[in-house]
Amino acid sequence: MRAFGLQLVMPLGMSSHASANERDEFLSRLRQGDSTALGEAYDRHHEAVRGFARRLVGSDDEAEDLVHETFLTLPSALEGFRGMSSLRTFLISIAANHARHFVRSAARRRAAMDRFARETAPEPASPEHGASDRELAQALTRALDELPIDQRVAFVLCEVESRSSTEVAEIVDAPEATVRTRLFHARHKLRAALEKEGFR
Amino acid sequence: MSDDLLRRASEALRKSTDGSSARAAETRSRLVASAKISRRRTRRLWMAALPLAAALAVSTAWAGATGRLPAVWQAVKSLGEPVPAAHRDTGPAAAALARAIASSPAASSDTEPAAAPEPSVPVVSSPSAPAPSASVHEDAGDADHAAYLVAHRTHFGGGDPAASLQAWDGYLRAFPSGRFSLEARYNRALCLVKLGRNAEASQALEPFARGAYGTYRQAEAKALREAMGN
Structure with a gap:
């Protein structure tokens, strides 16, 4: 801030x-x-x-x-x-x-x-154990593809770029509460997507 | 699954992507060139619009002063009557592109080049025309840009790979060495991938993968060809 x-x-x-x-x-x-x-x-x-x-x-x-x-x-x-x-x-x-x-x-x-x-x-090995940072980043990008663009933008700005919700609200021209809601849904969906790919 | 993994994944994504790029200088040049073209176009528009506005103001004042305003108004109104569709001029770029698309045999094309395209703006000339001047170069550049935009919109707006393929073929037919021919060739190859025409796609991607155009889309072309079993 x-x-x-x-x-x-x-x-x-x-x-x-x-x-x-x-x-x-x-x-x-x-x-x-x-x-x-x-x-x-x-x-x-x-x-x-x-x-x-x-x-x-x-x-x-x-x-x-x-x-x-x-x-x-x-x-x-x-x-x-x-x-x-x-x-x-x-x-x-x-x-x-x-x-x-x-x-x-x-x-x-x-x-x-x-x-x-x-x-x-061939069928890839399960990423459950020893997933590298690169694999994690790629899996997150694939999971982001499943999100609506607003949630994707909110997640990348808040979580990946570590910006405050105030700043993100200004960037996306939306109320802070809306940004937090988008972030909540994005996290929920991304967790589910990564779980589906076998990450724990 | 905990928040910890999501945090780790976010951190991994942050660390694996930064703002440096070998193509930064290339993008800067492209940006400055585009800005110059755009500014020149705006200036030309003003240069054309100002005399027209002045002439309109003077003629309206003259017609008002001499009592001929109703007759002039009728004449102006008749100018606004609809023109038959066949006579509408959609611009040289759109016409060139439409001709090229119309002459294209279905969705197939033989436009894949044997050599790398020239980066310079193509010169439009005819045997009877005088030597090409600077403005001819600029007009050709504008037509090239407009034709590229038409194909670009079809590709990114329509979602129909067959139509996109035809649009790119049309662009390449009209401007085989155009400023955007490289992008057009790559997008055309992507259309072939989407249409499942793997052999043609692989052939179209081969120069990119080989590095015939430098590093432009090289890694992706290689990855796509490998995925297709080449």
Whole structure:
């Protein structure tokens, strides 16, 4: 929460010496679609956006496309930006809003690959004992594919990225109580899905 | 099953995914190029709209001052009458794509290239036309982009792999060396996978798996081909 408060003071993640004028000018250039400003915003925030996109989508290629679309949409999305949150938080919210079809596409391909793998590979050993971190991460991604997008976003932001429910509520533009409800249902379904795969 | 395992799984997912990528610079270049195109398009739209608005304002003022406003109004109204569907111009990109899709034999295609596509924007020219200027390059780029969007929407919006396959074939027929031909080829291969045409899919994925296009989709193409038994 303290970190979030800091972001409110320095909405663009700039140094404390950066003036409000510089910030406004930068935002204005971004709104006009200035490609240099867009490049600067990308340089500052692409890692955070890509990290979130990968965790949410579960595929590097679709995540890369989502990063591209997120930054490309930024100039027009900034019309609704009131500067109350950091630009990074705002970018994450754009990514969350645009994630739906990237998630669907990645999930479809994962399902197709799983189907092929099941047809060709021998029966895998039970993961009950000695499941590696990689297997766990893959199983969680597969389980996330079964969730509605809202619950998926809430789980990834709260549990995987360890964000506060206040921050998540701001990102998804929903009340905190709604975020907590989505998280509750997501946890319940994910537990069941992992159990079904033999994880204990 | 406890919360502990779910926590461990979340942590494993967090640790296995970070924000660094070998493709970060490539995405940046793509982003900056797209932003430039978009800005140029907006500027062109304004440049076309402003003189029209000025002409409309001047002519309305003139018609009002000379008492000819009712006659002008009638003329303007007649312009708004519906145009027969056959005469509607849907733009050069859509027309090119429609022609290509129409000439495509069912859902099969022979558009798989033998060599890697050129990254440059294709030049549109005809024997009688003068040497291509910068604006011709830009128009070709815009048409390429518009045609790609049509196929992209079919692929990600429709959910019908056969229709998507036709759309990608159409795009590749219209712009075999277009800016998005690489993406189009890969998406086309995915359509073949979804349609269960494994032999064709495997053949289409082979250049990607071999690394003919660098690391673009290489790992996934390899995994898909392995899953198909190649």
